[in-house]
Amino acid sequence: MSETAQSPTAAPITAPAEVPAIRLRKLVKTFGDVNAVDGVDLDIRQGEFFSMLGPSGSGKTTVLRMIAGFELPSSGTIELDGADVSTKAPFERDVNTVFQDYALFPHMSLIDNVAYGLRVRGMGKNERRERAAQALERVQLGKFVARRPAQLSGGQRQRVALARALVVEPKVLLLDEPLGALDLKLRQQMQIELKELQRSLGITFIFVTHDQEEALTMSDRIGVFSNGRIAQTGSAHEIYRSPQTAFVANFVGTSNILTAGIGGTASGPGASFVVRPERLHLNWEATAHDAGHLTPGARVLAGRVTSAVYVGHATQVHVELDAGPTVIALVHGDVPDTDALKGHRVTVAWAEHDAVWLPDAA
Template sequence: MSQTTLSGVRETTAEVPAIRLRNLTKTFGSKGFNETRAVDGVDLDIRQGEFFSMLGPSGSGKTTVLRLIAGFELPTSGTIELEGADVSGKAPFQRDVNTVFQDYALFPHMSLVDNVAYGLRVRGMKKAERRERAIESLERVQLGKFMQRRPSQLSGGQRQRVALARALVVEPKVLLLDEPLGALDLKLRQQMQIELKELQRSLGITFIFVTHDQEEALTMSDRIGVFNNGKLAQIGTAHEIYQRPTGAFVANFVGTSNLFGPDIAASLYQRGGQFVVRPERLTLDWTASTAKHDGAASLRGTVTSLVYVGHATQVRVALEGGPAVVVLVGSDLPDEASVVGKTVSVSWLDRDAVWLPDGN
């Protein structure tokens, strides 16, 4: 299954998933009375040593799945395997996983080194050895020089690193992260995204990261599972999820998409169904020309508003006989007063239209 080398990096057998979920279901409430199905028949294999993100809105089931893997909740039905062993009914302390929470849950009266060493203390490790291991773990997250400080003397980002060090010091097979960056400001959150991914690569441990922030998932993940209504809507790499969403929910939740319905599909492509085009794949013609080009489509519309987002401007256009769309324009625009209300044409290449299965 797994072994630890002299370098301290765990080597694993690639054929056996780190985590395997089969028909995993969790319901809350009494059957037939106020029953809620939080997780609905989830099948998922998470590979050894990968950074896997569970992405979805509040109430989508992602956090419940994480709690089921950790053992904080027990499944209503289905199985959870850790490196091939069924742990579905085991208590949290019987599973070789560890969890980092959003609030970090550090002991305020303990120094950093004592906080990190606490898990080893519970496991009965001798004081000198657990202190040495705790110091090594703090050094790994670049906090060794602060080991005698209390949590209250640290910044939010530093406290987050301490929580990571404490979770990693016991060398779990899988590290579970429950929106650990949610309390940080934007700049620090972006910095910690990079540091987390680098740490995961250096350790070779499987990370399972829960977030509702699409940027976090796209930045860090080897693969992403997008959750909706207790089910997995799509699994894939960041590129696959963004460029080739398999449904309208994924297309709209992960980034921004412009959805074109059956009427436009029939008019432009003589086929049924729906398709989406990302804002950066659309182009504007301020002369409102809709001249036909091979492999491209074009529709007229009226500019309704501009939203400046720093690196570009979102131009919102109400298409004639079609939906309102967002076009991402990177170049300088005319004065806003002269643009809003102007008739323009919106074009895209046929290859950039992503068709959704079954019109959903």
């Protein structure tokens, strides 16, 4: 009987780390004396749907334009699949961009619009038209190949722009607020279609938006931009449930920011904490010592209603606390007549575990 012994000094075999689709290091872009992008470090994973979220002027679109090659960085590096492309022209980068205005050729049919990029690359007519037709089928427009852009709806034109960007099979697809011109229902429909398309293709999508709902709905991860920097990066759940700064708490959703000690809240790692409106519980009749149905240790404060706004799925109730600021509670289900609520005495309660501390709010 024989045994095979393994050397006790043998090093464990580890899988090599995956090279990010996009890697940004110390990225800076200045326009005159304005730092539009101020030292951004970011890794975007292969096959990830990554959203850059922030208000106008936060630097997100400038970062996207630098990745595309439309702007060159003042300093720092941009890597695509591990290769430095910081100074390369747009056509030298294996990325493609979909803009908000779609930029379709009005005099061309859909199939010619989609095939244009392949034509520029020197592909033969039959092959490029076949691939263009397949790309239009992928976005459910295969029966409209002979139409021109003016004969389509806004949502259909957006899908043509997507097909044109995808037909050249880029490693990374950049989307610069492509849903901004669509109405609400179509925008919500396209959010779902975009995410499903990205999953089926496995291509890295980088999506720029100022719309928090878009980012939360579609993204694997989100980078929240503020003043040229990334304030926080994480999944939609992490960004919403555990904001790390007051800016993120206020920009992504509605937040109630309260000071340490209010309502008997235990001390935490910062001077302030966040409670989301849906985590506040209103009691229309209770006293400040009654936590209602909440768990032991719930924090309860009295106040009066200053306004109530019906938003369809719920009612936003603004309550001026006796011991602090005005907070917003999101109430699902029936509430008393909103017109009669102003001045009504209520108590506001929250569970201790629903308070998220803001370390930076010192």
